[in-house]
Amino acid sequence: MTLPAHPEFARIRPNSTQEADLAAASLPADGLSDLRVTTAGIFWLATDSDSGHRRLWRWHDEHCHAISHAGHDIGSRVNGYGGGAHALLGDRIITVDAATQALWSHPVEGGTPAFWWSRSQTRYGGLLADDRRQRLIVVEETDSHRDASQRLVALTHHRREILAEGADFYGAPALSPDGRTLAWVEWSLPDMPWQRSWLRIATLSSDGHIERRLSWDGGAAVTQPRFSDEGELIVISDHHGWWQPYRWLGDNLQPLGDVAADHVPTPWTLGDCHHVWHQHGGIVMHFEQGRTRLSQVDTRGRRLKTLLPDVTRIIGLGLHGPWLYALTQGMTHSARLERWHLTEQRHQILQASPATHSPTLPETLSICINDRETVNAFLYTPTKTTSACPPPLIVRIHGGPTAACYPVFDPLIHYWIQHGYAVADLNPRGSGNFGRDYRERLAGGWGQLDVEDANALAEALIESGRVDPRRLFIRGQSAGGFTVLNTLASGTRYCAGASLYGVTDALRLAGQTHRFESGYLDWLLGEDSVKFQRSPVNRLDAFQAPALFFQGTQDRVVVPDQTLRMASSLRQAGHQAEVVLFAGEGHGIRHPANRRRMIARELAFFDRHGNR
Template identity: 60%
Template sequence: MNESRVHLNSDEALHQAASPADGLGDLRADESGVFWLAADPVSGARRLWHWCDGRAKALTPSEMDVASHVNGYGGGAHTRLGDTVIFVAGDHQMLYRQKLTGGDVQPWWSQPETRYGGLLADPLRQRVLAVEEKGNSRDASQCLVALNDDGRCVLAEGADFYDAPTLTADGMRLAWVEWNLPHMPWQRSRLCIADLGSDGRIVQQHTWDGGSAVTQPRFAADSSLIVISDHRGWWQPYRLTGDTAQAIGDIPTDHVPTPWQLGECHHLWPKEGGLLMRFQEGAATLWQVDEQGHAHRRLLPEASRIIGLAMHEQWLYAITQGQSHAARLVRVNLGDERQETLFALPTPDDPPLPTLISTPASETERVTAFVYFPDVAGDTLPPLIMRIHGGPTAASYPVFDPLARWWTLQGYAVADLNPRGSGNWGRAFRERLAGQWGRLDVDDAVALADELVARRLVDPERLFLRGQSAGGFTVLNTLASTQRFRAGASLYGVTDAVRLASQTHRFESGYLDWLLGDETAKHDASPVNRLDTFVAPVIFFQGGRDAVVLPDQTLFMAAALRGQGVKAEVVLFPEEGHGIRHPANRRRLIARELAFFAAHGGDVP
């Protein structure tokens, strides 16, 4: 499928905006072809695709969602084993298998109340390695297992969490990442390396602990082990020899995003060097480097976000987004630099390009935003929608976003803020929210609004906020702290930190202590306990099956605001979880949000 550029009218732009901007992911490649997930434009289900012999085809039915729910965020939901693919069904987490040649999917493995993710094929032993999570979300336990037609073998247990199993080419060495509560994987984790016997069981194991966090271990072509660690303040690659870690390169920048999902890949090490991502001013760049990490050429220069990498023989495969293109799967021949687009989401012929805006956050710190501007006549200043990403350690990227384009077609400017706490800017920046969430991020939102107003880029009387998950917490706390904004939209946002800490799933069960502090601090920072300072109206969007931010928290917050005389609307999607995925539901969300902002001062002539 070649990349396509199309001219869209407003209705068509709305339909495109209802599709996830990063609708491709979970990339794998080997001698049988390339495998990835793509969101179905009709059902919203993530389908498994296969590219081979010059053509792409969907392997899984349109109604079947392929997704892991381990840790609530999943990742690594498929792998190839022989002439079949093994994948996780999103609704009940059963493992299925399907022939590459097609046919019906067949059940392969399941256990009650069990989820799987981070799948990795072990072709030597005809089995699949996986992170197994058993039990309900609050009291679950994890282990690293091997599964085959004959049964299940536990390889590692005892830690609270596991991620990133990886094997040497000969299948005789295994590495993975593990960590314990109350930490998140980017706060404190360790690397485990093991020798495997002929039966596939661990015969010898040791641990490398750099004193900080590790992620994405990879065995190079020469079987040396390379891992990303941030013990020196940045996510940087290190080559391990025993307990000695040698830095590869010396550029002080993050080389991977914050590890929220299993099975991610942002660096590869074929013969004579590697393929390494680096962040520059919040944008991802991809480089071919030598064994010491010195760059000798940049690859895919049009990309500003790298969603995933894979490689087979001389071909590098990448899922990327760029400032002027939607998500696409490309491949590059590292020998002659030929480049091909294998699969792409449609890109309009007039994508709005982001402008980098930087503003002081303190005497020594700056925060940045990527701003998309509409076409306006004369000296007219557009209204602003400021978007706050989730996490709060996620990040906004300077990429084509169909939703941002749709907003600009309606006459709005759109600003994607990276407040303190965001990923991709180093450990110190990511950890600035320790005990300060709901304060520093609010300051940053106000500072950006002031900067855009001072530059006469937006209308100071028509400023709006929008945030999802952790970003919703920032939106609500900002509205409770200032009357600078006319209205806000909270998409499955945190409202009550005390209740969230006691009810949310196990993966994040200790995170709020780090972000906010003790129970008193959580209480004081919760928007639900700041009702008397709200003035601006709020619209809430909530999934009925959300296991991260429970629906009753959103319903209670909205009712409490109405009790204070503040206008508060709730749009509930009963079948959705933590995120609104179905295209029809997303279209409904976007239309209701626009109508809400327009009704509260954002109407554009």
């Protein structure tokens, strides 16, 4: 059966094979996001293949259509990472304009949007509809930059009411079906939301004012409070070492299930939903060796059956009647929207990226670092080679460093494999999805433990004869770029490395980065003396391999000064350093034309320095 291609992907028609390969590689593997399941249809955001903008789409009456036009980019910039950029309110859907952060109202059937709300120097995210009172409950962030402040507010198109303020950050608002109870998460500096956060539960009056407020503090972190159809509050907490679901009992939490595994990813963005509940139980996911397992559970959290067994990553979940809706990725497919009938066990793919088939499935690796610790990676190897030698290797480091990589079909990895490279996607110590202990091993050790892990992975693959020891490369984005550059300065065998908007000067970044992560570097590195010692810009004499840098000029998380100073310092010290700047790009290279340019330049860089 031919899968229905998402309209955003179906338009790609390059003229040559090379252009086609680059166009396919430039597609984001996770190009669908922000799933919302409502009585008026299923809504989500899809990345436009021409502009890189995120457009709003709707599935209704067995077909889908775009709500927003191609020139309108939707996205929140709260905390720098956004999330929760749209919500259905009555017969209109409210969206956040990515450029201005103003709120716009769209007819659900499509048509001309109307301005709804904005404030000067203010961003919005985590949109939640309060239908009974015809208002939105949102996270509001007021600039400027490091002096930003947040609060939880209620908005109509003409009125604003503050519901909660005083904490540094707010997230994950959830409303009970009867509209009488509001739950949310809050935290304050220097913590990140996965380190220490609080659950707040408030009783609302008929006109929406907070009458009574309760709190729960487990000494760890909470995320994604969700109400069942029956009004029960379920929240995810990791106070026992794993992100696990718990039922709120009025003054404490009751565990649901006993699987010792993370049940949600690290909460970097607003609006995430990875568990849903109804009167007979719920749908939950958990991680097993870095891949997602989706299960139907009873009211006590006991697993009844496995759902969507081919899925290896859940981007978002939603429930409407007997249908479970999910944005997913798998080993052989990029992001797609699918649904599962919970009683009849019927499955339907609603929209998908172009039909994909990877020539190689990822192999899960566990690499021993020492007698007590192992790290996880996924290895992709080319099926056809023109040489009797083992293939060259690209080790890829994700950002965060508390994010994670997944065993999913990634067009970029597929592109590298087509060009004869093996790819190892690494989850070094400090990554999410492996429990609090694994995540917190990186405390004070960033730039050291992650480098050990990258080197150990390469050495293990060399010793097993699976890769060419003369052609080793490493690349990473954001925090992963920090790992790349420190690895190149660690005397390893890597021939070259690519840093995508990576951290180069941790001490300087502490005074440059945005407020959300302004306390994070102290946890990752500790004292200023350590920040100085671990910063690649201060280790120039140890560099032994060329470096390639990609950087957006509008990046507020890792500012361009980080890349420009590092590259200049390397050149002055006699090392090879190349820089590619992308005008108008932020923390991430999103525009398809820029992504194609980046991918082609990176491959040429690796080919050249591998003497191929």
